[in-house]
Amino acid sequence: MTPSPRSAVPDWRARRLDHLRSLIRAAAPEATEEAKWKKPTNPAGVPTWSDHGILCTGETYKDKIKLTFAQGARLPDPHQLFNASLDGGTRRAIDLKEQDPLDEDAFQDLIRAAVAYNRGA
Template identity: 65%
Template sequence: MSADWRAELADRIRGLILGASPEIVEEVKWRKPSNPDGVPTFSASGLVCTMETYKDKVKLTFAKGASLPDPAHVFNASLTAGTRRAIDIHEGDVLDEDAFVALVRAAVDSC
């Protein structure tokens, strides 16, 4: 990952995820020639979420997001998917960190 706004955002989000629950473990999976760094995954007795970077965003995909309470409407992508939900964060977007941490904790509880 290049050292730009996406790397800084990913580091901040990683801290929020890992700080949300002592049960969460980070691993890197799905390394391939087109993505040698792989995809950071966060789990706690099951997959909580993944974090990917794209040219224009950082994407967090929650494996069981459709079943999680989201009263602050943090999810803004994959809203019609049957099981998962995602959060796309573009440069300059503001993430409601308290609501995000609540989603992570709910995802851990659902594992």
């Protein structure tokens, strides 16, 4: 059986990304997911969630998962989930290493805020 692009990395990163995917689906059921930016070094591409524009991407690195929010600088982050790409004028990211905790409710609030921003609400 050939692994799906979602499980191309069969370790903690794939499991964590699948869990994040389920949180995103629950928070933004109308969002679509597609693989973007496919290249020889990453044939599966980068999971990208969109709803009236890109919400976030989920990149897999050797030591972390990076969730980059396209309009992160414009989103409320009262729980301070953003911990990477903080100097940019538009994007913000959440880097998660294997044992890093994640406030799932706050993460889903951030996803909903991204949807609302993209929809102009």
